[in-house]
Amino acid sequence: MQVSVENTTALERRLSITVPAERIETAVNKRLQQTAQKAKIAGFRPGKVPMSEIKRRFGADARQEAVGDVIQASFYEAVVEQKLNPAGSPSIEPKSLEAGKDLEYVAVFEVFPEFEVAGFDGIAIERLSAEVADSDLDNMLEILRKQNTRFEVVERAAQTEDQLNIDFVGKVDGEVFAGGSAKGTQLVLGSNRMIPGFEDGLVGAKAGEERVLNLTFPADYQNLDLAGKVAEFTVTVNSVSEPKLPELNEEFFAQFGIKETGIEGFRAEVRKNMERELRQAIKSKVKNQVMDGLLAANPIEVPKALLSNEVDRLRVQAVQHF
Structure with missing residues (x-):
């Protein structure tokens, strides 16, 4: 097998590979057998x-499959032989696939950059110092209580932070639009889940009341078909519930796996967790300072294949999130 390497850019490599015809025919015959x-x-x-x-029946398919296998195997053999480190899959350009003749193709790909890490002495590191104060602990306990808020049905007009159970139908130009209707939806007033004006328009409403809200979708609304358009929402309030924060008692502590230790034991456990997260945050900030300093002292070119893979990863992550 003959291999030649051309450096087309700082990271791109162009491998010209020639595989003897005997190897191709051997692979084809093996497939046929x-x-x-x-x-x-x-x-x-x-x-x-x-x-x-x-x-006669399978010769063409056998040759196509055999050529594909040989190209894959010979490419990795050539990469190992030339001591190259591909950063992504190659682009294969066949030159000669004629039966009975040597197989010739070109593989174009990027390699990982090679560099010597330098500049450690010039990196300025600020090691942060902090501690969990009693006020921080009190704030965390309130956050935990709010995260476990329960709602109880009340017979009064709705207020901000109340949870409403609603049915609604949205129309644009008199027509119901896709995704603009729902039944039995739980909505906390002030959560900003809905478009501007929707939640404000329900403050003061009571169970059984129907309200008509004339609103305008934001110009940057994610659904471009609705962005900037005027809509009419007919909303029926089924129930109004007010938030109830849980008491700091044994039942509440048990939700976090803490039993029979009382409020002081619970505070001690929360403080321990907060201190562990604080140490991790400080460590992460120091690490980021080191990495930023090294990047500034060692500028490198990033392979396009890696950038493309990261874009794809973030796109998949965004889709899963939504």
Whole structure:
């Protein structure tokens, strides 16, 4: 096998590879023999089909598959031989695929950049110092209580932070639009889940009341078909519930796996967790300072393949999130 390497850019490599015809024919014959053992052709017993008939029926497919296997195997052999470190899959450009002749193709790909890390002495690191104060602990306990808020039905007008159970139908130009209707939706007033004006328009509403809200979708609304358009929402309030924060008692503590330790034990456990997260945050900030300093002292070119992979990863992550 003959291999030549051309550096087309700082990171791009162009491999020209020639594979002897004998290797191709050996791979093709191996494929045909495998096919002959399992081929079922009328008039012949399994495994007894003449090779001439096997070649006539399956020769083209066998050659195509064999060439693909040889290209894949020979590319990685060439990469190892030339001590290259590909950063992504190659782009294969066949030059000669004619039966009976040497296989010639070109593989274009990027490699990981090679560099010597320097500049450690010039990096300025600020090690942060902090501690969990009693006020921080009190704030965290309130956050935990709010995260476990329960709602109880009340017979009064809705207020901000109340949870409403609503049915609504939205129309644009008199027509119901896709995704603009729902039944039995739980909505906390002030959560900003809905478009501007929707939640404000329900403050003061009572269970059983119907309200009509004339609103305008934001110009930057994610659904471009609705962005900037005027809509009419007919909303029926089924119930109004007010928030109830849980008491700091044994039942509340048990939700976090803490039993029979009382408020002081619970505070101690929360403080321990906060201090662990604080240490991790400080460590992360120090690490980021080091990495930023090294990047400034060692500018490198990033392979396009890696950038493309990261874009794809973030796109998939965004889709899963939404």
